Amino acid sequence: MFSQGHGGANAYARVGVQTGVMGASPHRLVAMLYQGARQAIAQARMHLQQGNIPARGEAITKAINIIESGLQQSLNRDIGGDIAARLDALYTYMSHRLLEANVRQSEEVLVEIDGLLATLEEAWMAIAPDAAKMAAA
Template sequence: MFSQGHAGASAYARVGVETGVMGANPHRLILMLYQGARKAIAQARMHLQQGNIGPRGEAITKALGIIGSGLQASLNKEVGGDIAARLDALYSYMTRRLIEANVSQSDEMLVEVDRLLATLEEAWIGIGVEAARIMAQQGQVDAQR
């Protein structure tokens, strides 16, 4: 009985995430990737503390996928120049640290990667606020024409 309720809640959560992704602009999608990676790392830390080896590995694998196949893969290195190159190197570093954290069962390494992601997430939020302000100003200019 508990499993069915849990499955229903899980399905409901998936629909919510899918709906959020489908309705999100590119800026919001990157923010969701940062949040997802951080959530996976939080889960990995919890499983590490509880000694749950399999679920810890699954959570770290999820974070690795989000960073590599989501954040790193979304970089446009041709247009992004030095910033994209530096982010690429930082994402590669995070990937290495997550693998090392899993092998050595290191909470400190998980915390390190989470802090790096938190810093990038905060900066990304700031970029979004500024971009929205610029777009609103541009919309006002276009409406006056």
């Protein structure tokens, strides 16, 4: 994100993210995962347009890791039932499509997955008041 000459700025950005994560509710953490995955896809699109293959691959890998190790792993399959199962399948689909986007250099696929994540993020944010009430109870 920053050049090596901006080590201080890079460290400051990391501290900001770490502080945000440490003080975040579980609901906010999932929202941050959606935002992080979408940001990685935006970076992948930029690198694709610029022809920067290594950076594109790194950004797509980051998005896949957020989806698989963050969003997918946070699913509670015991309590979530059918919704959790469907989200699990959707996250698997997204990961496979992102791999395909990288191999085929497809901006169209990146846009598709960003759209899916945006829809999920919007729905997730819509339940924020209910999540806050449940956490307070």
